[in-house]
Amino acid sequence: MAAGMVACKPVNPDNSNQGTLPSAQKDADITYQINVYSFADSDGDGWGDLKGITEHLDYLDALGATSLWLSPIQDCSSYHGYDVLDYSAVNPKLGTEADLKELIEKARDKNIDIYLDYVLNHSGRGDWFQSAISSADSPYRSYYVLSANPTADVSAGRIDNYAGATNPGMGTWHLASGGSLGYKGRLHFKLDWNKKTITVTQSTDAPQSSNPSASLWLWIGSAGAVGLYQTASGIHEITVDVDTDWGFLIRSSLTSWDGGTKWGGDGSSVKFGTPFNINNDTAADIIFGGNSTWYFASFDQSMPDLNYGPYAKASESEAFKALAASADKWINMGVNGLRLDAVMWIYQEQATANASFLAQWYDRCNATYKARGGTGNIYMVGEAFAETGRIASYYKGLPSLFNFSYWWTVKDRIGRAKGNDFARTVLWFRDQYKSYRSDFIDAIKLSNHDEDRTGNDLGKNLAKMKLAGALLLTSPGKPFIYQGEELGYWGEKSKGDEFVRAPMKWTRTGRIPTKALGGKIDTGMLGSEISVEAQLEDQNSILCMYKAFTRARNTCPALAHGEMKEVSSSTDALALWTMTYEGQTVLVAHNFGNAPVQASLSSYKLDKKIVSNGDITAGKDGTLKLGPFSSAVFEQ
Ligand code: MG
DSSP: OOTTOOOOOOOOTTOOOOOOOOGGGOOSOOEEEEOHHHHOOSSSSSSOOHHHHHHTHHHHHHTTOSEEEEOOOEEESSSSOOSEEEEEEEOTTTOOHHHHHHHHHHHHTTTOEEEEEEOOSBOOSSHHHHHHHHOTTOTTGGGBOEESOHHHHHHTTOOGGGTTOSSOSSOEEEEEEOOSSOEEEEEEEEEETTTTEEEEEEOOSOOOOOOTTOSSEEEETTTEEEEOEEEETTEEEEEEEEEESSOEEEESOSSOSOTTOEEBBSSOBOOTTSOEEOBSSSOBOBBOGGGOEEEEESSOTTSOBBOOOSGGGGGGSHHHHHHHHHHHHHHHHTOOEEEESOGGGTTTTOHHHHHHHHHHHHHHHHHHHHHHTOSSSOEEEEOOOSOHHHHGGGGGTOSEEEEHHHHHHHHHHHHHTOOTTHHHHHHHHHHHHHTTOTTOEEEEBSOOTTSOOHHHHTTTOHHHHHHHHHHHTTSSSOOEEETTGGGTOOOOGGGOGGGGSOOOOOSSSSOOOOGGGTTOOOTTTSOGGGSHHHHHTOTTSHHHHHHHHHHHHHHOHHHHHOEEEEOOOSSTTEEEEEEEETTEEEEEEEEOSSSOEEEEOTTSOOSOEEEEESOEEEOTTSEEEEOTTOEEEEEO
């Protein structure tokens, strides 16, 4: 052993359940991804909650986690939280601010950081949005991507969100109010039968039901006749919620359209607050054409995109300032990182614009973090859901990005029993990232809450799932473990997102937090033996394998921080590489196939096995035999 070399602490190679490593000894950077709503329920209301996480910190600590990424915790309409209504408030279904503070503090005691999911691309349709679309004078008008005529505005380059693109790549425009002919919203109608005018105004008063003894009616949308109330001589009024795609008419008879009983306009649009002349001659539909407002949404129409103005000055926009002020609150509370949702769509798939925006956002949050006295820099990882070649340049804006290509490579290579180009491929990813940021943090992962489960993609084959986990925890970068991967979950997104977001099964027979998922639960998967309780008792479980490998990574600096170097392998299924850090080197070997493999490795030491999974035989002559889907790490 060279002077100054850091030895790995021994990990029982039989994957025994060895209890918890002292928190201070966790040397690696391992994040656990939590769906707060389906992780652990502390109060029995069926919803996973923040206190539930606090109650399970020992589990997360024993699993070697040094940070937790929480699904969005802010007030929202959906179960999943990606449609935020108030960026500064905790979703009451998940707990309180005090619960979050407690989690942050108790996690800190175990050297575990808390990262929040932060949704910058869009919000929910809460107060900001309702105000924005209700009036051109709203202080929130600039927060959203609004247009009276999207086609014209896009082609004239007036939509900052497109950043010069003419096609959004994803998403569409939705009618917020009005329309080419129609209108959706609450309106007050005042018909002056003496002057034959009607005045329409937007209203926030309580809506009225149709007057059953009316003498004059609105004929509107699919609602049909709405009876007006006489409020003075010749004056007939009503306030109603309107949803019409063609406009409206006035009728003086409900039994006939003939003999001048149908009253309408001259084909022009009604203007709110201005008396509009009606006639029973032309009697054209009275339309709302001049008042339509459209909004853009990259994803579902329930999630309108936020507008940050021209990207070079995004930090000066009102929406940016508001979201940053909320982020300050959480960072000052002790949050040490953010996971940024959908960063490719902040400016519609425009990499330069998005990287510029993200750099401004990062600098803003990091300044808050440093002012708070945070150690080093704030951690921030972007979800740019595409292959490495397309997203590497986002490293110009952020220190870390999820590596989706990493997981797609793992499943492809396991599927093809092809391991001997794995290290080369991982190094190629890293080279792409390095060209944009020398200190990039490669956030490697298997599946997540938006993809088919690892177990699903690997045919529910436990040996393959263990191999995938062992690969993740022996590769360079910052591994993310998704809730349930360590238990061997499976699930298919096409059946519904809920099926890839299944609750944690803590005990064989205890209750699980199912309420958020609305019954979309694979009860066949969540049997008693997939539980944490059962797997902790089984030395051969995937959970014990995850614990052994996270422990190895946390105690072996070369695994945690090492530089990867490919070791040539002439056997297709066999992946070999070394990891070297501060004079320490480990040899990593994985068999991607279901047949045993053998290699002659006389120039490496095989006598100090740090951790392994499956059947491993290391001969004194340097012969290494790996059984199907087996893995081993040896100190050099
Ligand atoms: Mg609960």
